[in-house]
Amino acid sequence: MGEAIPGKEIMACGYTINGITTCKIAWLRGSEDGSMNYIEGASEPTYWVTENDVNSYLAVEVLPIDSKGRKGEVLKVYANEKTKITHEDGPLPAVQGLQIIGEAIPGKEVMAGGYTINGTTTCKFAWLRGSEDGSMKYIEGASEPNYWVTEDDVNSCLAVEVLPIDSKGRKGEVVKVYANEKTKITHGSSSESLCQ
Missing domain, CATH: 2.60.40.2700 (Immunoglobulin-like)
Incomplete structure (x- = not known):
């Protein structure tokens, strides 16, 4: 959720099913060649879009875990409907x-x-x-x-x-x-x- 432009906060949100009690979150930045790299320290549901994200793709991966420690399937969702991050409002302050x-x-x-x-x-x-x-x-x-x-x-x-x-x-x-x-x-x- 949120507008993925530099200086704005976006959030991974959804609902859990089948006894899921926690989720591990990781934000990724994609490049022209299609590779995705984990963003260091970006493991919270919210993420502040930065200048480093301009001209790349942003995605979040969510790993659901139940009360017994069993892990579900990793879900990946792209920001901006898988379009590149741009400066819609001009350069950041x-x-x-x-x-x-x-x-x-x-x-x-x-x-x-x-x-x-x-x-x-x-x-x-x-x-x-x-x-x-x-x-x-x-x-x-x-x-x-x-x-x-x-x-x-x-x-x-x-x-x-x-x-x-x-x-x-x-x-x-x-x-x-x-x-x-x-x-x-x-x-x-x-x-x-x-x-x-």
Whole structure:
């Protein structure tokens, strides 16, 4: 269900019969040669159509499973009646030239800056901090274009993600950029320690 154009959400839906208690779902993207490839991480009933889907086919596979663990026949359904995904409403909203402006040291404020294009009317911001294991974690409450660098940021990497949205509610691709040219935050002296 739903309109399969970039920035819109589509959904696999139906009803179960014969004691089916759960379904495994996988979204696929097709190419010109007819091959279908599973989309990494797309295993929920809903799927956000992205720029990567343009000029390809989208399909969903559903594997029904009953309470005894028995698997039924895999069902495959194509979006848009098996026609290619296009930009019916024009290109998706986007952000270009994203950068973090300001000196990223404790006690200083930094700001995400860039240029919005393709009808972007608003952006959602999320600041992230790197951990010792190299993963990035969202900073609770840090959802504005500006961010005050704290002692918690020292010896970690700092980044911001920006999600552009247009007046129709279509979402563009998330853009991420790191502070300090992707080096760890210090108290002001230069750092050569790169983020992973």
